[in-house]
Amino acid sequence: MALFERSFFSQLHGLRIVSRRLAQGRLFGEARGLRTGRAGEFADHRRYVPGDDFRSIDWPAYGRLRKPFVKLSESREERPVTLALDASASMRFGQPPRWDYARRLAAALAFVALDSRERVTILRFAERPEALMPSLHGSGKFRELCGRLESASLSGRGSVSNCLAFLPAFCPGRGLIIVISDFLDSREAGRALSTLAGTRHEIILLHLFTPWEAMPELPGDWELEDMETGETVPVDGGDTAMAAYRGRFRALSEKLRSLALRRGMHYVMASTGVPEATRVRGLLNSL
Numbered sequence: 001m002a003l004f005e006r007s008f009f010s011q012l013h014g015l016r017i018v019s020r021r022l023a024q025g026r027l028f029g030e031a032r033g034l035r036t037g038r039a040g041e042f043a044d045h046r047r048y049v050p051g052d053d054f055r056s057i058d059w060p061a062y063g064r065l066r067k068p069f070v071k072l073s074e075s076r077e078e079r080p081v082t083l084a085l086d087a088s089a090s091m092r093f094g095q096p097p098r099w100d101y102a103r104r105l106a107a108a109l110a111f112v113a114l115d116s117r118e119r120v121t122i123l124r125f126a127e128r129p130e131a132l133m134p135s136l137h138g139s140g141k142f143r144e145l146c147g148r149l150e151s152a153s154l155s156g157r158g159s160v161s162n163c164l165a166f167l168p169a170f171c172p173g174r175g176l177i178i179v180i181s182d183f184l185d186s187r188e189a190g191r192a193l194s195t196l197a198g199t200r201h202e203i204i205l206l207h208l209f210t211p212w213e214a215m216p217e218l219p220g221d222w223e224l225e226d227m228e229t230g231e232t233v234p235v236d237g238g239d240t241a242m243a244a245y246r247g248r249f250r251a252l253s254e255k256l257r258s259l260a261l262r263r264g265m266h267y268v269m270a271s272t273g274v275p276e277a278t279r280v281r282g283l284l285n286s287l
Contacts, residue, residue: 015112084167086125093210105206110145115139126157132149182207193263213249218237
């Protein structure tokens with residue numbers, strides 16, 4: 001089955017309307033300001049003061065009012081968006097696989113960003129981050145972006161913490177970084193998140209999980225295989241073991257949430273059971 005079906009693109013057309021209403025000043029907000037000069041879109045007038053550029057004087061207004069006014073234009077500062085996708089082997093888990101959901105979610109987020117005239121970069125990471133393509137600008141590049149995402153593959157064992165520490169090297173300046181991962185290997189995440197927090201970026205951590213992971217059903221005895229190392233472990237599917245598992249699952253989420261919030265970041269648990277466009281719409285509303 002194709003990663004991007006017709007129904008997915010239909011969802012995005014509805015998302016465009018919501019994104020244009022909500023994105024400004026929130027998820028993909030623009031840094032705007034008024035200044036004299038001819039660059040940017042005209043916004044207002046003000047009285048001329050000594051030191052203003054003569055070229056900014058509105059001479060037709062002067063002819064009518066016999067008083068000098070200067071034009072104010074609205075400047076816009078780009079806010080580049082970096083989408084970092086966990087490509088470790090554990091992302092193969094689930095129906096649909098977390099990897100498929102992560103790529104569709106990244107495409108939906110990129111759609112909103114490109115439609116908001118932001119520059120978008122897509123990274124995949126396992127042991128180290130790598131760019132899937134040069135940064136793109138303009139909604140006309142969206143189909144190319146989807147093609148690159150569809151051809152992107154998973155790697156083997158990964159280290160979320162190592163990759164988080166390397167992200168600033170790929171994201172100079174100031175912008176928005178969205179990390180999409182299952183965060184299963186995040187034992188040393190605190191130090192890496194502190195490194196990220198020291199940059200000028202706004203950071204969003206999207207913690208992917210499948211509905212089955214939140215509430216697993218494993219009646220009887222099972223042997224589970226680690227998708228990254230191949231190691232197996234026997235599992236008792238009884239009530240006591242399942243209760244202990246659910247407690248550890250909640251503990252991981254609370255640990256990541258606490259690490260992120262203490263560093264001024266956003267943390268969002270994202271079930272793969274929620275349609276991607278719905279997830280993005282909720283993100284736009286919540287931030």
